[in-house]
Amino acid sequence: MTSSAFSDLLITVAPGEILVEMVSWVAFVQRWPVLIQLLLVLVVLLIARTRSILLRRNQRFQRMLNRAGLHQRVPDAVRVLIGPAVVLLMAGVFALLKIPYGLLRYFGLLWLGWNLFTPLKMLVEKTNPRFPIGEVETIFKPIYAFSATLSLLSLLGSRENLARIGVANFFGVEITLGKIYTAIVAIYLIVTIASRPAALMAWLSGVVFGIEKRNQRGLELLFRYSVIGIGIMGVAYYIGINGNAFVAIAGGLSVGIGFGTKEIISNFISSIWLLFEGSVRPGEILMINGDPCTVRKLSLRATYLRRGRDGAELLIPNQSFFTQEATSYTANETSRRDSVIVGVAYQHDPDKIIDILLELAADHPKVKKYPPSAAFVTEFAESSINYKMLFWVADPLDAFNVASDLRRAIWKRFEKDNITIPFPQRQIYPMEWPPNTQKSLRPQLQAEQVIDQDAAESMS
Amino acid sequence: MTPPLSGQPVCRQLLFIGLFCATGLLSSCGGGGRTPIRLLRVASVLPTNESVTPVNSGRSRERLRSFQNNLRDVVPGLRIQPSLYSEAAVESELERQTISGLGPDLVTGDARVIQELSQAKLLDPVPVTPEQRNAIAPGLLQRVINSRGEVTGLPVSQSIQLACFDKRKLKEPPSSLALMSKQSSAGQVFGITQNFEDLYWSMSGFKAGSALVSSLRGKQPTEQQTQRLVSWLSWLRDASYQQNVMFLRDQATLRKQLISGQLHWISCWTSQLPELREAMKGNLGITSLPAGPAASASPISKLQVWGLGRNSSPRQRQTAEELMQFIVQPWAQKTWALRYRTNYPVNPAAATIINRQIPGIENLYLFKAKQEIKVGDEIVAAIDANPKLAKTIQNILNEVIFQAITPARASEKIQAIMRPS
Incomplete structure (x- = not known):
C-alpha cells in the first residue's frame, strides 16, 4: 500500500477545536469568585509543597521542627491531610458567605482522596500484610487521575464538548477524543486486571480437569493473553473499527512488521508458541550456558529467568528458544545427573575406592536411590588413578550443593581410612632474565657445590 | 534521589502559573489587537428524551458558529462556546457548575426546562426592557413568567x-x-x-x-x-x-x-x-x-427560551443582555427564521414578514x-x-x-x- 493510499484512509483532523475549548476556560478567570478560589487553592498547595521540599532538603529546618516536637505530635499520616482540610474549611466559609465554593470543595476533596491513600495503605499493611495493597495502588491511582480529569472537565462544562471533538478519521470511522480517552482507560484496566480472571480460570481448569499446578501457570498466561486480546478487540469495536478496518490494519501492519517491528512480533509469537508447546513454563529449570536457571515469567517479549548460581535475573528474548539450544530439566523429567571426579593414589585398591564412593553417595539424603548412583575408574593419570562418581538429584538446583557435600564427605572418609589423594608438588627457584650466571645460577651452583663436597667427603 | 537545585519544582510551578496568566490575559485582551474578545459560554438543553449524539452536537456547533459570525457586527468580538446537555442531566450539571462559579452565561432550552432551572435557583431572572416586551407576543411572554412575576427566560423563537x-x-x-x-x-x-x-x-x-x-x-x-x-x-x-x-x-x-x-x-x-x-x-x-x-x-x-446564568462577570452579563436585546428585534427574528427555516419568530411583526416571504406556510x-x-x-x-x-x-x-x-x-x-x- 502506498503512502498516499494510507493518507486517504487515515486523515488526522486538526486539533483546533480542542484549543478553542481550552481557551474558552479563560472566560472563567474573569469572574472574581473563580479567581479567588483558584488563588486560594494555589496558595495552600504552594505552602504545602514548599514546606515539604524545605523539610526534605533543609536539615536545619528539620532539626528546628524536631526540637519543637512537631513531628512527634503530628504523624506523617495525619500531616498529609492538613492541606486538604484547610481547603475544605475555606469552602465551608465560602458556603456560609454564600459565595461560590464548588471549586474549593472539588480541589479539597480531590487532594484529600489522593492523600488519604497513604494512611489507608499504612493501616492495611499493619492489619493485613498479605493484602496486595501495592497492586491496588497501581490500579487505583491512575483510575483516580482519570476520574478526576473527567469530573474537572464536567465541572468546566467541557466534557461533552471535548468528548465529541473528532481527532482523527480512521478508515472512515471518526475517532473522537472521548472514544480515545475511554479506549485508553479500558485498555489500561484490561491489561492490569486481566491477571485476576485469568488466574481464576486457570485455577478452575486445575480443579475441573486436574491440571498440574506447574501447567496451571502456563495456562494462566494463555488465558491472560486471551482476555487482553478479546478486551482490545472489544475496545476497537466500541470505537467503531469494523472488520474491514481490522483487515486494513493487519495489511498495514504486515508491512510494518516486515521492517520495524519484526523482532517484537517474532518474540510475541514465540511466547505464544512456547506456552502452547509447554516447553518453557514458569517454574521450570533450564540450563542456560551451563547454568541452571528457573523460569520466573514468560512475558510477551522475553522470558525472565533467575540463575541459580548467583541469583541474577536473566532476560532472554523468547525467539532465542527457537534459534538456540537450551537444556530443559523439567520438560518431561525434573531430576538431574551430576558427577564428582576424584584422584586416588596408585597404591589403593580401585574396588575398595569404588565401594566407598557408592557408599558415600547412598548416604546422602538428596541423592536419589533410583536411578542408582555409579562410580567408574576413568583414567590412570600421571600421579593418580581418577574416579568419576555419577549421582541423581530430584531438584536440578540442588546438584551444586550435593556435589559439594559429596566432595567433603570423600575427603573426610579418605582421611579416616588413610587413603591418599595425590597432588603434584612444585619447587620454585627465583630466576632473573636475561640470566646472570653470577647471580641467577648461584643457588644452583651452591647446591652443586654442596653435592660435590658431600661426594668428596664420602669418597674420602 | 533529590535533584541538585532546591526549590526547582516551586519555580516550575510559578512559571506555569505565570504562563497560564499570560495566556489568559493575551486571550482575553487579544484578538490581534483589533477588538477584545467577548466570550460567552452557552449551555443548550436538548428537547425531552433526546440524547447528546455526535451528530446533533456537530449540527448545533455549526449553527452556533454561523450565528456567531453573523452577529460579529452587532456584538463585536463575540465568541460563543456551546455545551450540549440532555434534559435529564442538565440540572445536576448546572448545579455543580453554578456553585463553583463556573456556570454558563446563557442557557437555551424550551420554556419548561428554563422554568425548572429557574426554580432550582440556577438562573437569574431576565430584566425585560420595554423594547423587548413590545417585541415579543404577550401570550408567549406569559409562558415564561413565574409565580413571583419574574421573567425566567427570554422567548427567542418557537418551533411548531x-x-x-x-x-x-x-x-x-x-x-x-x-x-x-x-x-x-x-x-x-x-x-x-x-x-x-x-x-x-x-x-x-x-x-x-x-x-x-x-x-x-x-x-x-x-x-x-x-x-x-x-x-x-x-x-x-x-x-x-x-x-x-x-x-x-x-x-x-x-x-x-x-x-x-x-x-x-x-x-x-x-x-x-x-x-x-x-x-x-x-x-x-x-x-x-x-x-x-x-x-x-x-x-x-415549543418555545425556545434564553435564560441568564448566575455566575457571569459584569462584562459577560452585559454581553449576554446585549445579545438578548438584539435577538428579539424584527430584523434578527426574520433573518434567523428565513435562514434556518426551523423556527418561527416570537416577534409578531417578523412573523408577518415570514408569512409573506415563504408562501405555503400560512396554514402553519x-x-x-x-x-x-x-x-x-x-x-x-x-x-x-x-x-x-x-x-x-x-x-x-x-x-x-x-x-x-x-x-x-x-x-x-x-x-x-x-x-x-
Missing part, C-alpha cells in the same frame, strides 16, 4: 408541530383524522408519540382543550366540553387499536423509523427538520397536521387560529410551571392508549388534577 412524511411511500398525506384512519387501513404506517405535548394537535381537532382550560381556571367544564374531551380520548384509544398507527415513546424514535422507511408519516417539529432533510433529501414531505372532526389541527408551539402560522392557540398556550403554561402535573397527565394518557382505563374515567381524572388546589 407539523406532519413529516416520505413522498415515496405516501402520495397524498391525510388532511383529516378520518382520512388518516382510512389510509392506515390501506397499509400506510403512521407514527405518533405518546407525549401529551406532542399529542395536543389531535386534541385541538376535537376542541377538547377548552375542558382543560375551564378546569385550570377553577370552573366546571360544560357537558359539551367534557364530551369533546371524551371524544378525543376515545379517538386516542381507537387509534391505538389500529395495526398501522404506532404510538412510540419519543420523537427521536419516530424520526429514526421514518428515515429507515418503517414509518410513512410522523408528527414532527420544525426544529427537527434539518436532521430529516439531511437524511431524506427530496423525499421528505412537510404538511400541516390532519384536522379533527370539530376543527383544524392547531399545534402548540401560529397566530392564525388565535382562540385555539390561546387555549394551547394556557395549557402548556400550566404544564411548564408544574412538571408534576405534566407527569400525571402523561400517565393517564398512557393508560388510555394501553386500554387500562376508559376514556370517560380518564376525562374525569384529567379534569380533577387540572383544577387548582
Whole structure:
C-alpha cells in the first residue's frame, strides 16, 4: 500500500477545536469568585509543597521542627491531610458567605482522596500484610487521575464538548477524543486486571480437569493473553473499527512488521508458541550456558529467568528458544545427573575406592536411590588413578550443593581410612632474565657445590 | 534521589502559573489587537428524551458558529462556546457548575426546562426592557413568567408541530383524522408519540382543550366540553387499536423509523427538520397536521427560551443582555427564521414578514387560529410551571392508549388534577 493510499484512509483532523475549548476556560478567570478560589487553592498547595521540599532538603529546618516536637505530635499520616482540610474549611466559609465554593470543595476533596491513600495503605499493611495493597495502588491511582480529569472537565462544562471533538478519521470511522480517552482507560484496566480472571480460570481448569499446578501457570498466561486480546478487540469495536478496518490494519501492519517491528512480533509469537508447546513454563529449570536457571515469567517479549548460581535475573528474548539450544530439566523429567571426579593414589585398591564412593553417595539424603548412583575408574593419570562418581538429584538446583557435600564427605572418609589423594608438588627457584650466571645460577651452583663436597667427603 | 537545585519544582510551578496568566490575559485582551474578545459560554438543553449524539452536537456547533459570525457586527468580538446537555442531566450539571462559579452565561432550552432551572435557583431572572416586551407576543411572554412575576427566560423563537412524511411511500398525506384512519387501513404506517405535548394537535381537532382550560381556571367544564374531551380520548384509544398507527415513546424514535422507511408519516417539529432533510433529501414531505372532526389541527408551539446564568462577570452579563436585546428585534427574528427555516419568530411583526416571504406556510402560522392557540398556550403554561402535573397527565394518557382505563374515567381524572388546589 502506498503512502498516499494510507493518507486517504487515515486523515488526522486538526486539533483546533480542542484549543478553542481550552481557551474558552479563560472566560472563567474573569469572574472574581473563580479567581479567588483558584488563588486560594494555589496558595495552600504552594505552602504545602514548599514546606515539604524545605523539610526534605533543609536539615536545619528539620532539626528546628524536631526540637519543637512537631513531628512527634503530628504523624506523617495525619500531616498529609492538613492541606486538604484547610481547603475544605475555606469552602465551608465560602458556603456560609454564600459565595461560590464548588471549586474549593472539588480541589479539597480531590487532594484529600489522593492523600488519604497513604494512611489507608499504612493501616492495611499493619492489619493485613498479605493484602496486595501495592497492586491496588497501581490500579487505583491512575483510575483516580482519570476520574478526576473527567469530573474537572464536567465541572468546566467541557466534557461533552471535548468528548465529541473528532481527532482523527480512521478508515472512515471518526475517532473522537472521548472514544480515545475511554479506549485508553479500558485498555489500561484490561491489561492490569486481566491477571485476576485469568488466574481464576486457570485455577478452575486445575480443579475441573486436574491440571498440574506447574501447567496451571502456563495456562494462566494463555488465558491472560486471551482476555487482553478479546478486551482490545472489544475496545476497537466500541470505537467503531469494523472488520474491514481490522483487515486494513493487519495489511498495514504486515508491512510494518516486515521492517520495524519484526523482532517484537517474532518474540510475541514465540511466547505464544512456547506456552502452547509447554516447553518453557514458569517454574521450570533450564540450563542456560551451563547454568541452571528457573523460569520466573514468560512475558510477551522475553522470558525472565533467575540463575541459580548467583541469583541474577536473566532476560532472554523468547525467539532465542527457537534459534538456540537450551537444556530443559523439567520438560518431561525434573531430576538431574551430576558427577564428582576424584584422584586416588596408585597404591589403593580401585574396588575398595569404588565401594566407598557408592557408599558415600547412598548416604546422602538428596541423592536419589533410583536411578542408582555409579562410580567408574576413568583414567590412570600421571600421579593418580581418577574416579568419576555419577549421582541423581530430584531438584536440578540442588546438584551444586550435593556435589559439594559429596566432595567433603570423600575427603573426610579418605582421611579416616588413610587413603591418599595425590597432588603434584612444585619447587620454585627465583630466576632473573636475561640470566646472570653470577647471580641467577648461584643457588644452583651452591647446591652443586654442596653435592660435590658431600661426594668428596664420602669418597674420602 | 533529590535533584541538585532546591526549590526547582516551586519555580516550575510559578512559571506555569505565570504562563497560564499570560495566556489568559493575551486571550482575553487579544484578538490581534483589533477588538477584545467577548466570550460567552452557552449551555443548550436538548428537547425531552433526546440524547447528546455526535451528530446533533456537530449540527448545533455549526449553527452556533454561523450565528456567531453573523452577529460579529452587532456584538463585536463575540465568541460563543456551546455545551450540549440532555434534559435529564442538565440540572445536576448546572448545579455543580453554578456553585463553583463556573456556570454558563446563557442557557437555551424550551420554556419548561428554563422554568425548572429557574426554580432550582440556577438562573437569574431576565430584566425585560420595554423594547423587548413590545417585541415579543404577550401570550408567549406569559409562558415564561413565574409565580413571583419574574421573567425566567427570554422567548427567542418557537418551533411548531407539523406532519413529516416520505413522498415515496405516501402520495397524498391525510388532511383529516378520518382520512388518516382510512389510509392506515390501506397499509400506510403512521407514527405518533405518546407525549401529551406532542399529542395536543389531535386534541385541538376535537376542541377538547377548552375542558382543560375551564378546569385550570377553577370552573366546571360544560357537558359539551367534557364530551369533546371524551371524544378525543376515545379517538386516542381507537387509534391505538389500529395495526398501522404506532404510538412510540419519543420523537427521536419516530424520526429514526421514518428515515429507515418503517414509518410513512410522523408528527414532527420544525426544529427537527434539518436532521430529516439531511437524511431524506427530496423525499421528505412537510404538511400541516390532519384536522379533527370539530376543527383544524392547531399545534402548540415549543418555545425556545434564553435564560441568564448566575455566575457571569459584569462584562459577560452585559454581553449576554446585549445579545438578548438584539435577538428579539424584527430584523434578527426574520433573518434567523428565513435562514434556518426551523423556527418561527416570537416577534409578531417578523412573523408577518415570514408569512409573506415563504408562501405555503400560512396554514402553519401560529397566530392564525388565535382562540385555539390561546387555549394551547394556557395549557402548556400550566404544564411548564408544574412538571408534576405534566407527569400525571402523561400517565393517564398512557393508560388510555394501553386500554387500562376508559376514556370517560380518564376525562374525569384529567379534569380533577387540572383544577387548582
